[in-house]
Amino acid sequence: MTSIDEFRARARAWLEQHAKPFDEAAGFDLEGGSVPLEESKRFQKALWEAGFAGITWPKEYGGQGLGAAELIAFNEEAADFELPTGPFTIGLGMPGPTILELGTEEQKRRYLPPLLRGDEIWCQLFSEPGAGSDVASLQTTATRTETGWLINGQKVWTSGAQFSDFGAIIARTDPTVAKHRGITMFIVDMRHPGVTVRPLVVATGHAPFNEVFFDDVEVPADAVIGEVGEGWGAAVVMLRNERVTIGAGGRARSNPLGFDSLAELARARGLDTDPAVRRRLAVLYARESALGAYGRVLHEETTAGLQIGARGSAAKLAGAELALWAADLAQDILGADLALGAADLERVVMAIVAAPGGAVAGGTNEIQRNIVGERVLGLAKDPGVDRNTPFDQLKLSR
Secondary structure, rough: OOOOOOHHHHHHHHHHHEEEEEOOOOOOOOOOOOHHHHHHHHHHHHHOOOOOOOOOHHHHHHHOOOOHHHHHHHHHHOOOOOOOOOHHHHHOOOHHHHHHHHHOOHHHHHHHHHHOOOOOOOOOOEEEOOEEEHHHHHEEEEEEEEEEEEEEEOOOOOHHHOOOOOEEEEEEOOOOOOOOOOEEEEEEEEEOOHHHHHHHOOOOOOOOOEEEEEEEEEEEEEEOOOOOOHHHHHHHHHHHHHHHHHOOOOOOOOOOOOOOHHHHHHOOOOOOOOOOOOOOHHHHHHHHHHHHEEEEEEHHHHOOOOOOOOOHHHHHHHHHHHHHHHHHHHHHHHHHHHHHOOHHHHHHHHHHHHHHHHHOOOOOHHHHHHHHHHOOOOOOOOOOOOOOEEHHHHHHHH
């Protein structure tokens, strides 16, 4: 039985041999696209072959069958390295765990091993132009055919759609019932000729998101994740995984708005002796540490089979708020230098511009507060006058 210390040492040795150390001077890659896709796939496969992919996933589905302690140990060691695994973040953090929890045995054996090996990439297809915070108002439809379903509609803000092989999509399968009850989740082939992906450029000038159109896209009957009509419950499972993935990651040196980066930024400008700056850096360190500890608790509970429920929203909210707070601190440290556009400041400047997006991606901060208030604190729900109205009777813009 390998001890945690032995596992940690093995992980460190492997990373030192196969991964690049974190480079403070490197450009800030918002899209994860600076590394060729094939190189990312090769690295993910090597990670899996070395026993560091799917650490807590069952062995029968390609995982390592280990515990949360090993996962945390690896993540802590990996924080010092640049891992070119960005294209796999969505699949490993959201559709993968959802299939692991709700998928059929055939789905688990078909889709999980290739995902862990780096053979296939996944995306998540939830938001629509008229259904962002209120995802249950989605209008993408899935109509029964003799052999399965036919999907038509549009999704938006989809990360990684341009290079994904498969996607987890929610679509309306019964418009005659209330909006939350007529939804089903499907596995969709992103290479189907009826799928069109178009990039969306954001304030940083990058295009990390896409809008995706579905025109008579056929999916087989066995592509349903969970049960027909139970897609909202499946979506809640995936959103829970998403919020833990986004909000409960460990502190990484590669984060331009993290304590390590901002402390070095202050030191380079002679502000590390300023009491006000030191105090705020200490607060940043404390908040990062608290979020990291909370994330470890959630990961350990998930690995143990416990339901974390809406507490994943608390992690996501805390992570988004922390990024905004750190962006304010970074601006104060940089002062007038922020407007000069120096090449050595590209990482932090891009991170400052991108920070507000974290308060929207994965569910807005306002939505997360509602979830925490209602499902964790037990506060009264919003009225929700359309909760029990059949979807086809709602007045929606179409």
